[in-house]
């Protein structure tokens with residue numbers, strides 16, 4: 001029999017967080033999780049934070065998901081503007097802001113935010129929100145091999161179409177500026193975040209274009225998508241997925257960046273659908289799209305599978321628009337030009353949150 005997954009609490013509770021923690025503890029125990037006071041490798045950590053002195057919880061393993069808990073007496077108009085910084089400072093996967101008598105507002109790294117109101121079945125509903133996240137697997141390891149053919153070191157027609165499409169998305173104002181991680185995190189925490197999540201920084205959206213039957217070009221992590229220029233730094237050649245790592249071909253002697261965390265999702269789609277020639281992911285929405293059931297975190301195998309399934313179900317997988325719940329869209333096409341032409345004027349900047 002597999003041992004029960006372990007959870008724990010970290011930090012000092014406020015009165016509101018004390019009652020929230022008690023409820024969380026019962027619901028997790030009811031679902032077969034075991035509480036330990038200071039476990040080595042917990043699967044879930046609830047990090048209780050104070051707004052004026054945020055103490056991050058530093059995981060030792062990627063498989064630990066940190067849900068930071070914060071008490072707030074009022075509900076702000078713009079929760080992302082007010083609370084996103086706590087999510088990042090506490091090095092959490094998800095921030096849960098509890099307003100006693102109102103409910104819990106969830107904030108995710110993907111800029112998702114939604115409320116679970118207090119009342120009947122409150123803790124079961126919270127559990128239904130956090131379980132898919134806590135059970136997902138991040139696929140973020142990058143392996144760089146300096147075997148890119150010399151004639152591709154400065155890019156090709158396809159990487160130029162990638163730059164062009166990135167500028168288009170910026171023109172439509174669909175690329176929020178990369179979140180300035182280095183400005184709000186001390187160097188030690190920044191290194192921690194980069195190592196655990198495989199991100200070069202928080203930026204939103206990514207693009208890719210197929211090179212041949214097995215390879216595709218993709219934007220790097222944390223870079224400005226409106227200025228995709230240099231191979232290795234801004235654009236990477238993804239050539240494989242092997243032993244839970246993304247394998248990249250790069251030119252020799254170049255300071256490389258990691259590829260976007262969603263490379264696993266694009267990899268699955270290209271593998272399954274030879275007609276897909278390009279993929280764009282944006283934090284925007286379109287009317288009438290079919291969406292995934294859960295909001296799995298970016299860069300997880302589960303998100304990739306859920307999106308790949310929706311692409312498979314589309315009438316034409318090479319011309320699909322898939323909604324990622326509380327997050328954004330993944331759009332497939334034959335070329336980037338074709339995608340841009342197809343979605344122009346139809347993208348809504350506000351992603352519905354539920």
Ligand SMILES: [Zn+2]
Nearest residue numbers: 110205298328
């Ligand atoms: Zn995203």
